[in-house]
Amino acid sequence: MKITHVGGPTALITLGGLSLLTDPAFDQPRDYQLPGRVMTKLTGPALEPAELGPIDAVLLSHDQHKDNLDDLGRELLATVPLVLSTTDAAERIPGVRGLANWESIDVPRPGGGVLTVTGLPARHGPEGCEPKTGIVTGFLLTGDGLPTVYVSGDNASVDLVKELADRLQAGSVPGGTVDVALLFAGAARTPLLDATLTLTSEEAVEAARVLAPATIVPVHTEGWAHFTEGPELLAKAFTTANLADRLRLPVPGVALDL
Numbered sequence: 001m002k003i004t005h006v007g008g009p010t011a012l013i014t015l016g017g018l019s020l021l022t023d024p025a026f027d028q029p030r031d032y033q034l035p036g037r038v039m040t041k042l043t044g045p046a047l048e049p050a051e052l053g054p055i056d057a058v059l060l061s062h063d064q065h066k067d068n069l070d071d072l073g074r075e076l077l078a079t080v081p082l083v084l085s086t087t088d089a090a091e092r093i094p095g096v097r098g099l100a101n102w103e104s105i106d107v108p109r110p111g112g113g114v115l116t117v118t119g120l121p122a123r124h125g126p127e128g129c130e131p132k133t134g135i136v137t138g139f140l141l142t143g144d145g146l147p148t149v150y151v152s153g154d155n156a157s158v159d160l161v162k163e164l165a166d167r168l169q170a171g172s173v174p175g176g177t178v179d180v181a182l183l184f185a186g187a188a189r190t191p192l193l194d195a196t197l198t199l200t201s202e203e204a205v206e207a208a209r210v211l212a213p214a215t216i217v218p219v220h221t222e223g224w225a226h227f228t229e230g231p232e233l234l235a236k237a238f239t240t241a242n243l244a245d246r247l248r249l250p251v252p253g254v255a256l257d258l
Contacts, residue, residue: 005250009220017110018056024073040225046253060085061153062136115143122155126195147179178214186221187229201237
């Protein structure tokens with residue numbers, strides 16, 4: 001498999017002959033005026049949508065925040081044959097297929113076989129944050145002869161990562177163990193809550209321990225003013241925890257071969 005980081009939460013996953021895009025955000029740097037706050041995008045995408053080639057499916061952790069689905073990203077959805085997201089997003093965006101927690105869908109692979117995508121519980125902040133941050137989801141990708149891939153989405157809860165690991169170990173979720181984890185980190189903050197909305201660097205380390213021996217690929221750590229812990233700080237935390245050998249920092253626009 002390969003992962004090509006476009007910027008922010010947006011990454012192209014090439015797996016089993018399929019091209020899967022996470023949280024499409026392709027706008028150029030700008031301010032978004034929102035009720036009670038301003039969201040500032042600092043850097044543009046390393047690649048434009050046309051440079052990615054055909055997309056088989058979008059894995060959209062949620063639709064309600066501009067840093068996960070911006071204006072150009074929303075336009076892209078109409079050109080993709082399958083968009084998977086929360087059941088809430090499916091009610092708001094025509095054509096979106098909502099996945100409840102632990103619900104799975106099989107995506108046909110070129111040449112035969114399927115890639116199974118399972119919706120996972122995620123929480124965009126501390127307990128009880130949903131009225132302010134909304135519902136979000138993660139994804140598990142599994143298939144015969146393929147690595148098992150965890151896409152965290154904007155999840156700030158290590159306990160939910162532990163729940164996934166426990167279910168995999170018990171066999172109630174297919175996949176065995178996670179081989180590659182795409183962790184959304186960066187310790188995002190907002191004036192709406194006195195808490196982080198995504199994993200801090202230390203929480204990403206804790207999640208990596210839970211998911212051992214998975215390779216960790218962090219995204220959504222930069223590019224926006226509300227992210228407080230960038231890739232350098234995250235790499236330092238992994239080095240301090242003696243986990244640097246499991247961390248693969250992506251370079252935007254460059255395919256990371258796993």
